[in-house]
Each structure stands twice: as C-alpha cells, then as structure tokens.
Amino acid sequence: MAGEERGRRGRGRGRAATRRARRRRTRIRVVGALLVPGALLCGALVWGPWGGGDGASAVADAPSDRVAVSSSPASAPGPDSRSVPGRPLPSASGAASDAGKEHKAKKRPEPSKRADGSRTSRGFVPGHGSGTFVTAAAAGTGSHGTGTVHRYRVEVERGTGLATRPAAAAISEVFGDPRGWTRTGHDAFRQVDSGPAGLVIRIATPDTVDRLCGAYGLDTHGEVNCRVGTTVVVNLKRWMRGSPQFDGPLAEYRALIINHEVGHWLGHGHETCPGPGRHAPAMMQQINGLKGCVANAWPYTAAGTYIRGPSVR
16 A cells, blocks of 8 residues: 555656646747747847948938930030930940049049139139020021031020120031031031920039039039030030130130030040140040140041041040
C-alpha cells in the first residue's frame, strides 16, 4: 500500500512537472511572437526609406537632370546662351543636343553687381521689367531668302526701355544679310505680328530671362540668353552691352546672338575654334573665350563658304 502511494505521488509530480514545462514553452513562444514584430518595427523605423529625413523633400530638393521637352530643333546652349532640346532636324555640324553639359566646364560670366539694373557707357540696363511683352509690327509681307519660309515674331518686354521697331529692324537686317542662314537658299524668314509663328524672338530683362529659362531647368545667372522650344530669349544686357570677348561693333554682336540661336533652331550644334587666327564659327560659344580665333558673327563668308569648326559634343 505504502509503495503504491509513493508511486502515485511520483507519477503526479512528473505530470505536474510536464505541465509546468509546457506552460513555460508556451509563454516563451508568446513572448517571442510579440518581440519579433517589435524588433522588425524598430528596424524599419531606423532603416526604412523614411528614416533620417523627409523623403519627399529630399527628392524635391535633389538636382534634376531633366531638361524641358520642346518641339523645336535640337540644340545645345548658345555662345552666351542655354538651350533645351527640340524637334530633330539635320545638323550641318553633326553636334548632338546636350543642354548644359558644355557650361559645366566653362567659366560663367560674372553676374551683375546690382539686381535692379546697372548703367554703362551704352546706357542703363534695367534688371527687371513687367514680365509682359509687346509684339513688334511687321514692316511688310516680304521674306528674306528663298526656300522654306519660316514665320517669326519679335517681342520686347515692357519696361526694358527698348522700342520694338528698331529691335525688329535689327533682327530683320540679320536675316537679310547674305552671310546669314539664308545663304544656302534652303531657308527664308518672314516677320509676322499675328497668326502662327514657328519662331519667336523675345528680348527681356535679366530677371525675366532667368524666370523664363529657369522654368525649363536652365540657369542663365542674369547674364546670358537661352532657347526653349520655338522661343529664343535674348538677355537685354547682352543686347545692349555685347560681350567683353567680342571686340566688334555692337550691331555685329547682336547678329551673333541671332545667328547662333537661330542656328540651333535650324538644327546646328556647337562648334569650336578651327585654329589660331581663323574666324570663330557663329556656332561657337564665343562668350566663353575665342581660343585663338577672331571674333565673328556670321555663319558664312561673303563668298558663301561656311565657317566651320570642330563639333562640340
């Protein structure tokens, strides 16, 4: 009897120990199940994509490689300009569009000391205008050159102090010069003041140029021109002052601005100096230095030879 009692007690203690062990294992599994998600959550807070900052702000503040899409000819930044790619056309230079790349390695023009304008021997240049434009009246219905007729419009920002008629006349003279883009007989230019225009030439104050060009990701620093789509944006400062790198008359430098930007519009890319003492191509960024060449505003010589230099890609 006593032996049987001791056996029952031993078996009871064994079953109790087994139950306690099972309960301990169950508690461990429950605690482990609670701890693992917590650890994962903490890890996510530390290592997740939002850890350490505001992802949306970081993306918004990051530099953008995007340059605005346009529907005009492919181009790269001008001699004193920035451009965005446009509609593809054959390029005599073979240079591909690559907005901004050339400028990264170049010394930029010195910015103005005064944002509200400055005075030079060539007159006062306001830093900003109204942001609205006046269309210059077309002098007639004729075209410069033969071949495909390109309708263009001239606009001048209000507040520049620049009259529309003389500005349009100066641009018309550039298109009419036999050393210009009409030389080949493939292209002609006609000024219009109403209806559709495939090319718009705007003369604007530095602040407005920065705003218009900056909307397409181009940094003009209040100093240079740009082309965005079918619009050439001419910086009033360059129109009134020219460039320290260009030692010719102001009218010639204005011709360089128009010839270079319209050259991009026609599909031409950048070129560089073909050799010391030779004429700089109109498609060269002459504001960045002449590299031994002689300043020149025209794509062709008086004899009709294209002034070519090595392509810049």
